[in-house]
Amino acid sequence: MDATSSPEAFDLLVSTGRGLEQKCISALEEVIRSFDPGFRATKSQFCGLLKGSATKPNRDIIHHVVSVLEEKPWYNELIKRVVPIDTVVLSDPRRIVEAVKDLRLRIPPRGDESFRVRVRKRGAGLERMELITSVADLFDNEVDLAHPDFEVRIEMVGKSSGVSIIRRGEIFPDL
Numbered sequence: 001m002d003a004t005s006s007p008e009a010f011d012l013l014v015s016t017g018r019g020l021e022q023k024c025i026s027a028l029e030e031v032i033r034s035f036d037p038g039f040r041a042t043k044s045q046f047c048g049l050l051k052g053s054a055t056k057p058n059r060d061i062i063h064h065v066v067s068v069l070e071e072k073p074w075y076n077e078l079i080k081r082v083v084p085i086d087t088v089v090l091s092d093p094r095r096i097v098e099a100v101k102d103l104r105l106r107i108p109p110r111g112d113e114s115f116r117v118r119v120r121k122r123g124a125g126l127e128r129m130e131l132i133t134s135v136a137d138l139f140d141n142e143v144d145l146a147h148p149d150f151e152v153r154i155e156m157v158g159k160s161s162g163v164s165i166i167r168r169g170e171i172f173p174d175l
Helices: 021-032 058-069 074-076 093-105 126-135
Strands: 010-013 042-043 048-055 083-086 087-090 113-118 150-158 160-167
Touching: 010 058, 021 042, 021 048, 021 058, 058 083, 074 150, 083 160, 087 093, 093 126, 093 150, 093 160, 113 126, 126 150
Parallel strands: 113 150
Antiparallel strands: 010 048, 010 083, 042 048, 087 160, 150 160
């Protein structure tokens, strides 16, 4: 992918154990396809990380996964984390900051909500703290690193970065 190409789109990032990717894909399909027949999961270039593409809203899928895991906890051995992705951009600091600006307008935080910025770098050579500072400066809300009301999540997966504003109950396991 060169600097002008589009990033690969995905709606969810799913973490599993190293070497368990194919078993996790099967488990995800079993858990999610009854709810979203168009759901597809694929391996990423990183061990233990899957990309999911959905036809239904990703937060609805996460709520469905949580309800199934409450009834069938053995899937927790494979499905470790499910993160909703609001938009995917190239792993470039300017594009990531612009994506957060757009999301802030689409998903505006209330003034009394606290937040944190979480960056997970995988195969991207960006400066983590500079990015966190640039994103945090976009918000007037109070920072709470331990128990925020919402999280600005940046999931770098090589040349693509998933960017989300996530509130409590919209991620598995919860904030």
